[in-house]
Amino acid sequence: VTWYIDSIDARAGLAFASQRAPDLMSGSGLDADLPAAFISPPDFRVVLLPHRALGLSAARRTYQAGLFLDGQEVAFPYLDDVVEFTRRCFLRGGGGDGEDRTDGGPPAPLPDPWPLLEGLVRIDENIATRGDADGDSIERSYREDRKAFEAVVTDTPLGLAQHVAWGSARRAAPGAGLRSDVPGRHVDGAWCLLRAASHLVEDTLMRVPRDRLSEEWIASAGSLWAAIARLGLWPLLHLDQTQLNALVGAPLSERLSRLFFGQDLEGFYVDAVSWEAAETIGVPASIARAVKIDKPELASLHDFLAAFLAHPVADDRALHLALFAAGCIVAGPEFGRLAWPFDAHLGWRVALKVRIDRIADAAKQWLDAQLPRRAFSSEVERMIDDVIRVRIGGTR
Amino acid sequence: MLLLARGQKPHRCKKKVAQERNSDGRRKRDNQSSVTVRLHSLQRLGNRLSGIASRVRRAFSVARYPRPPEWGERLAVTMAEAGAHGGVLRAYARANRDAIASALSGWGPDASTADPAAGPRVVANIPAVHVPSFVARSRAGDPRPYTNAYDNGKYRIGDLAAAANFPTRVLVDRALPFPPGKGPQDVYFCAVELNGAGIRFYGDMTLVLRSDRVAADTTILDRNSYDLVREPMKTWIDRAGPGRRIQAMRERARDMSGRWHEALVPMVAIRVFEKRGVVARRLTTGQISDAVLDDEDYIEVLRIGSFGVADLQEARLSAADVALDAMTADRLRHGPVPRFEAILWRARRRRAEKALGGVGVRTAVVVSSGRVKS
Numbered sequence: 021v022t023w024y025i026d027s028i029d030a031r032a033g034l035a036f037a038s039q040r041a042p043d044l045m046s047g048s049g050l051d052a053d054l055p056a057a058f059i060s061p062p063d064f065r066v067v068l069l070p071h072r073a074l075g076l077s078a079a080r081r082t083y084q085a086g087l088f089l090d091g092q093e094v095a096f097p098y099l100d101d102v103v104e105f106t107r108r109c110f111l112r113g114g115g116g117d118g119e120d121r122t123d124g125g126p127p128a129p130l131p132d133p134w135p136l137l138e139g140l141v142r143i144d145e146n147i148a149t150r151g152d153a154d155g156d157s158i159e160r161s162y163r164e165d166r167k168a169f170e171a172v173v174t175d176t177p178l179g180l181a182q183h184v185a186w187g188s189a190r191r192a193a194p195g196a197g198l199r200s201d202v203p204g205r206h207v208d209g210a211w212c213l214l215r216a217a218s219h220l221v222e223d224t225l226m227r228v229p230r231d232r233l234s235e236e237w238i239a240s241a242g243s244l245w246a247a248i249a250r251l252g253l254w255p256l257l258h259l260d261q262t263q264l265n266a267l268v269g270a271p272l273s274e275r276l277s278r279l280f281f282g283q284d285l286e287g288f289y290v291d292a293v294s295w296e297a298a299e300t301i302g303v304p305a306s307i308a309r310a311v312k313i314d315k316p317e318l319a320s321l322h323d324f325l326a327a328f329l330a331h332p333v334a335d336d337r338a339l340h341l342a343l344f345a346a347g348c349i350v351a352g353p354e355f356g357r358l359a360w361p362f363d364a365h366l367g368w369r370v371a372l373k374v375r376i377d378r379i380a381d382a383a384k385q386w387l388d389a390q391l392p393r394r395a396f397s398s399e400v401e402r403m404i405d406d407v408i409r410v411r412i413g414g415t416r
Numbered sequence: 417m418l419l420l421a422r423g424q425k426p427h428r429c430k431k432k433v434a435q436e437r438n439s440d441g442r443r444k445r446d447n448q449s450s451v452t453v454r455l456h457s458l459q460r461l462g463n464r465l466s467g468i469a470s471r472v473r474r475a476f477s478v479a480r481y482p483r484p485p486e487w488g489e490r491l492a493v494t495m496a497e498a499g500a501h502g503g504v505l506r507a508y509a510r511a512n513r514d515a516i517a518s519a520l521s522g523w524g525p526d527a528s529t530a531d532p533a534a535g536p537r538v539v540a541n542i543p544a545v546h547v548p549s550f551v552a553r554s555r556a557g558d559p560r561p562y563t564n565a566y567d568n569g570k571y572r573i574g575d576l577a578a579a580a581n582f583p584t585r586v587l588v589d590r591a592l593p594f595p596p597g598k599g600p601q602d603v604y605f606c607a608v609e610l611n612g613a614g615i616r617f618y619g620d621m622t623l624v625l626r627s628d629r630v631a632a633d634t635t636i637l638d639r640n641s642y643d644l645v646r647e648p649m650k651t652w653i654d655r656a657g658p659g660r661r662i663q664a665m666r667e668r669a670r671d672m673s674g675r676w677h678e679a680l681v682p683m684v685a686i687r688v689f690e691k692r693g694v695v696a697r698r699l700t701t702g703q704i705s706d707a708v709l710d711d712e713d714y715i716e717v718l719r720i721g722s723f724g725v726a727d728l729q730e731a732r733l734s735a736a737d738v739a740l741d742a743m744t745a746d747r748l749r750h751g752p753v754p755r756f757e758a759i760l761w762r763a764r765r766r767r768a769e770k771a772l773g774g775v776g777v778r779t780a781v782v783v784s785s786g787r788v789k790s
Contacts, residue, residue: 030573032543032619033757044582052584052646058617062740062758073642074617074712076584080565080605081618082546085582088575107757109573113545114760120548122771295748295759296766326760349759353751390756403573412546412563412571413553 022095022179023102026056026075027083030407033061033110034083036075037102042093044086052076057099059106066099082412089178089399101181104394105404108330111390112407115311115327118318119411126302127227127237129317134226136304140263141218144256147373148214151207158206158384162339165190165388166332172395184395187388209343209380210256210373216344217253219337220244220321223304225276228268233275243297245280247348251379252372254281295349298322303341310335314409321345329390331405346383346390355379484671491682498694505694512699516685519610519704536680536708537729538630538717539609541619544761547731547768550623551775554724561724562623566601588641591665593673595635598720608636608680608715611705613734613782615714621768621779622732629727630719632677637669637716638687644668676717683715684708702784731772731779733765738781741765 021039028035037057043050056075058067069075079085087094096102118125151157165186172182184190224241248254259281264273301321308316311327319327325345328338355375395401485493495513499506522535540562542550553561560567565585570576589600606625607615614622643649644665656664674683688699688707708715741762747754769779 028573029543032545033761034543034617034619044584047583049587049645050584052642052650060617062744062755062761064757069712071646073640073646077605077640077642078618079582079585081540082543082563082568082571083618084568084572084574085565085585087573091575094574110757111760114764117545117764117767120545120552121767122548122552122774124770296763299763322760322763325756329756349748349756350753352748353753386753406573410571410573411549412568413549413558 022097023057023099024093024095025087025102026072027079027085028087028106028109029078029083030106030109030410031113031116032082033059033064033106033113034078035059035102035106036069036072036078036083037096037099038072038075039099042095044093057102059103061107061110064103064107064110066103087403089403094400094403095179097180101394101396104181104392105396105400108392108404109407110330111326112330112404113326115313115319115323115330116408116411117326118313118320118323119315121299121318121320124299125318126300126320127224127229127234127240130227130229132230134228134267136226137222137263137267140225140260140267141221142258142260143211143214143218144258144369147256147369148210148376149207150211156206157208158212158343158380159208159336159339161187161206161384162332163334163336165391166334169332169392169395170334173398173401176395176397178397178399181394181396181400184392185388186391187384189388206377206381206384209378209384210253210376212340212343213251213347213376213380213383214253214256215337216340217248217251217257219304219307219341220301220344221248221257221259221280223302225264225268227302228272228276240300240302241279243300246297247301247344250351251344251347252376255369255372256376257281295322295352298325298345298348304337307335307337307341310338312405312408321348327408329387330392330407331401332391342387343380343383346387347379350382350386351379354382487674487679487682487686491685494686494689494694498689501694504696508696508698509689509694512688512694513685515699516688516704517681519701520681520684532627533729534611535627536608536610536684537627538606538625538634538719539614539732540604540606540623540625540723541614541616542621542623543619544621544765544768546619547621548771551725551771554726555775558724560722562604562722564601564604564722567722584642584645587662587665588644590662591644591669592637592641592718593635593666593670594718595633595720602720604719604722606717606719608684608708608717610684610708611701611782612709613732614709615712616734616737617712620733620737620765622782623723624729624732625723625727626729629723630676630717632675634676634720635673635718636676636679636683637672637718638674638683639672639716640712640714641669641672641716643672680715687715725772725775725777728772728777731769731777733779733781735781735783737765 023037023039024042024044026036026038026044035058037059038054040051040054050072052072054072056069056072058069058075060067076085096105151159168190169184172184176182221244224244227237227240229237248257259277261273261277264276267273268276298321303316303319303321303324305316308319308324310333311324311331313319313323313327321341325342328342355378396404491513495509498509520536522530522532542562550561592600594600594603609622609624644653649668653661653664653668674680684704684707688704691707691710692699692703740758744754744758744762748759772779
């Protein structure tokens with residue numbers, strides 16, 4: 021017998037479901053004494069209830085009654101599918117949280133924003149390389165997995181769900197016939213993190229107020245500086261001072277340069293910076309739009325990661341940014357202090373690159389474990405996408 | 417029924433028991449004559465009880481539906497039935513009844529004055545993710561900051577219109593005793609809570625309404641109104657026949673309901689005795705609190721009209737959720753790396769607490785059902 025949702029608060033990741041016929045709209049009444057399952061964050065473990073009354077009553081509050089498409093209740097083959105649907109709704113909803121934030125978010129958009137100058141922050145490509153198309157790379161691994169995910173979505177009819185996996189978990193599946201995705205073999209980990217860092221620095225520079233540096237901007241820039249420092253990326257990033265001078269004028273340009281790039285190596289020995297700081301880091305609007313965030317100027321790195329995890333998109337820049345965010349999360353507990361294996365022959369930059377690659381690998385593994393575990397039909401996938409837009413008091 | 421005015425201290429049980437012992441004006445001794453007197457008294461009491469009990473049974477039958485007995489009268493029956501099992505149980509039942517009334521008046525077990533912040537409250541649980549917008553709507557002067565199903569019509573994924581009013585809800589709503597001129601769209605379903613963190617199934621943050629923002633004639637139900645479509649009530653209602661189904665549901669709903677100012681104490685007392693039985697042991701505040709709202713079994717409040725932050729006494733979090741938050745923070749620093757769901761879940765509560773704090777609403781943590789810690 022199929023599972024149906026009795027009620028769900030999609031943004032909150034709360035749902036009641038029961039194993040039954042689609043009876044919610046039945047004129048002859050429904051069986052409220054059937055057992056039900058309650059699903060909730062953060063662990064999305066199922067709590068079994070002896071009846072449906074609690075779930076039906078929830079629809080008097082913030083829950084919507086049932087889940088319908090074209091007038092029919094949407095079926096889920098297994099309870100695990102409902103759990104995964106609810107989990108992905110919860111994550112996806114996090115992508116829209118920026119609209120509710122009253123303070124402490126990314127710097128407010130400027131009335132007359134600076135033009136975005138790509139290439140303002142360059143990567144030390146002598147050290148960090150992208151890797152060729154056939155090599156073991158994070159980009160290639162993600163692209164393949166993303167393509168496979170899309171294919172499964174296309175193949176899945178409404179009312180069914182199929183298991184999906186990412187990274188080494190997908191390649192380790194029996195009969196997968198795929199080249200192994202061994203952590204540590206990726207050649208482009210540092211490059212991906214540096215690309216994201218350069219985009220974030222460029223975006224933050226473009227948000228700088230014209231008249232004076234606001235507290236809001238300094239808090240955001242400081243959070244970004246600390247995040248990049250924690251990952252050890254600063255020595256491999258270079259600012260094009262000439263471009264910045266031309267854009268904002270010499271006095272401001274020099275000040276910004278000192279703020280971001282004027283730190284000595286001592287500055288890299290930063291202790292773990294709290295992830296909360298990610299809520300103040302803005303995301304380039306074009307990347308936020310790629311994950312369909314409605315108001316990209318309000319989206320933080322935290323919001324972006326939530327949206328991406330629920331619905332990974334085919335966009336390399338989005339992958340880089342997600343990897344950067346994941347790197348910030350794993351670097352604290354696993355790479356808390358920067359103590360790289362210094363090797364005079366290789367030079368410290370190469371040693372630093374090794375450490376960054378390790379962080380990128382850990383970040384990729386963590387990311388893979390958060391990405392969708394079930395693919396639904398394209399109609400249901402669209403519903404998950406929609407969670408980012410719906411809100412109490414909002415309009416659709 | 418024992419109703420206490422605000423600030424009035426109920427009698428202590430020892431005093432009550434002592435008064436009862438001396439009520440016939442002489443010292444009771446365990447001799448033959450006193451036993452005979454007792455037997456006669458018990459017989460008379462038994463006859464009285466049997467009369468009351470049969471009246472109550474008649475009142476509850478489906479075939480005839482006179483006005484149901486008031487909650488005070490129902491409590492009297494419960495107390496009398498307890499007394500039928502002996503003087504010791506009767507004395508404890510009375511003492512515990514007084515303790516329940518005391519707890520519902522805001523008195524601690526050993527306090528000499530009532531705590532204005534304590535006592536029963538109307539609460540509404542809401543997921544933390546919705547709290548910032550609730551605060552924003554309150555600040556903006558929105559007439560409906562806290563929303564019900566009718567206000568949330570567009571907060572949906574999938575089809576917008578479907579199931580907005582599914583037939584069973586319409587059926588239950590038709591049965592509920594709304595005030596004249598008011599309908600389901602005017603009602604904001606809440607619960608009664610004493611010291612606890614509300615119904616966590618409905619959200620991790622408990623919005624606690626100030627006691628002076630609850631109208632005395634607010635309708636309360638001694639259980640979830642959806643019990644009307646569950647067994648055994650469903651069968652009892654169905655027996656009335658298709659033509660009388662709604663009427664039978666209304667009668668059942670009327671049985672379940674009362675007014676805040678007069679029904680709450682006896683309703684809670686009956687719940688406590690039903691859950692814990694009438695035993696020769698004094699109740700604790702925690703046991704009374706647990707009976708008021710026990711897991712998914714709660715006293716439903718049909719509040720007319722929305723409310724905003726100005727109507728709140730405080731918000732509450734459960735200790736379990738706070739512990740999870742702390743664990744996530746610790747794992748972020750020292751590992752193992754937590755999942756993003758835990759990080760997002762924690763971030764939302766921080767934002768909610770911050771938004772409420774910005775308008776002067778404190779967030780307290782419920783450390784046990786008997787206590788709330790600020």
